[in-house]
Amino acid sequence: MIKEAIDCIDAGTEYCPCKLAESGDCLLCSQLQGECFCDCLNWKGVCIYQELYNNGNKAKEGRKNYTCVVKEVTNYNDEVVMIKFEAPHKLAIDLVRPGSYVFVRTDENNYFDIPISIMNSNIENNIITILIEIRGIKTKNILNIKEKENIVIRGPYWNGVFGLKNINAQKGGKSLILAKGIGVAPMMPVIRKLIAQDNDVKVVVDKNPFENTFGEEFLSEYSLKANEYDLLEQGKLSDHCKVIIKEALKEGVKYIHIAGADILTYNVIQYLDKLDRKDVLLSCCNNFKMCCGEGVCGACTARFSGHRVKRFCKEQSNPRSIFEGRRFI
Template identity: 50%
Template sequence: MNYEIKDCIDAGTEYCPCHLAETGDCLLCSHLQGKNFCDCTNWKGVCIYQEYAWNGNHAKQLRKVSLCKILKKEELTKNVVCYTINARHKLVQELSHPGSFVFARNPKSNGYFDAPISVMDTDVNENIIKLVIESKGIKTKTIDMLKENDNIAIRGPYWNGVLGLKNIYQSKDRTSLLIARGIGMAPMIPVMKKLYSNGNKIIAVIDKSSFKDIFIKEQLNLCDATLIECNVLESNGTLSNELKDIIKKYEKDVNLIYCAGPDIFISNILNETNDNIKIACCNNARMCCGEGICGTCSTRYDGDVVKRLCKLQIDPKFIFKDRRSL
């Protein structure tokens, strides 16, 4: 595929149309972009313009905040904690997909403290979600003050934590190569489970980075994954020779390469791989509201093109193409 296909992660859901429709900024609907003709892209079986009209020319409701109980707080390594949280059944169901994430905060803090956190795992039978949080800034440090049996404020569901979701769902009955660095191990789990359920053999390349241990070994064993430990990045941001050799070894046999790490890592993976290989990656856009309103996730490209990456679902091969650095 050598052309960009854009999609909106919320299109066709109960949260569509969103507030972008009210200002002519809808990602998909040509009418709600101010045009005089119907030219919807990626038809979801629901007319966004009609939904907008039926809702009195207003946006649908925003995601709600739920108070959820912390059942278990487990320290995985220094400053890295796994929270086992009891949540509403519907919310747990909606978060049981690759790319799901929530905004979490200490209930004693206001909305400015919302921190976007990827969902590592869910259990729809027990109504449980698991979040792995690394305490680094003021938002995550205030969450770390919470203890077992305390409530945690959760806003969601959100689904655009992974770019290239179509590539994940279409990859079946072969071998998939998953590469993760540091805290990127956590959002890799739902991707791995989906690929494994699609009949794929999993090869997981893990860089512990500053962590003492690989905290997802149990999940790797459940998916019968082949684990390869290696340093994936050099100090100057280039890929390590060890990782390059691994990619060369497997790229002819894999149907997908998924990578979770910083943007420079993802960009170098894209440059290293064959154009014919399907790619998926974590979404490293800066998230603040998650609704496309605040503009924090907005990334600018040549031609004054603005992409709201909290909602825009695209192939990773187009994340850095024509992207402006100023």
């Protein structure tokens, strides 16, 4: 059993206390969970109970909608669309960190917005880049977006990556990035953070099921080039991927970021356990379904042994913990 500290991505920010605190479901505050004593699960420097009281027992104002001007649209065979839009300066700063994402609205209806990870946020010109895979009814409307038109977004949100503490802990070391498909988008802010902390970064990309890797433009800014290999074969780690991981460990890599579906993350964790390398720190994409982004609707919840329910649009977790004790039924 992995012992983990419960952490809320919004605790101590301008968006705390939130609706969960108002309803008595705060992730951290024991008193707001109905307990008699103060036993905060993870002290973040701010008393959430006191903040709620000072705010009239009401939640803080939530995220805002922003109407932004689209600067550039690149369509890749109607499968993937890259959009660059201009945002307010503060929003651009807030979306720099790894795990940042926004909700993009493609219709006037407030319920038809889509959670999309930030690929790049340029704080010098306030241009934000997102990469969207066209999959369903809502994302199909993305194909109608044109340059110089407006796009409505809601944000900022920050829990798009698990293992943020492990990313922040990497300083002057060696890191391995394993990305597959659309995962190249959320890997970019992670790489930016690692480079800023003087890390030597190796990037391996599996572009399947697409023809493009999409990330060359931003990787070139860091003088990086992605090595292309198949990371999965029939739902299992490919031989190439196993060799890449083994060689990286021999070279002194002690941190791996996995930017792909849960099946890739799960298989990498299983392989590291087989090598008896539980000391390797990990981070990965948050692939749980997002709907409201505030932990209220329940779309992001997962149930674990011991009748535990985790709201993964709010709760920051270690990648190894999201599979341990998880109930798949």
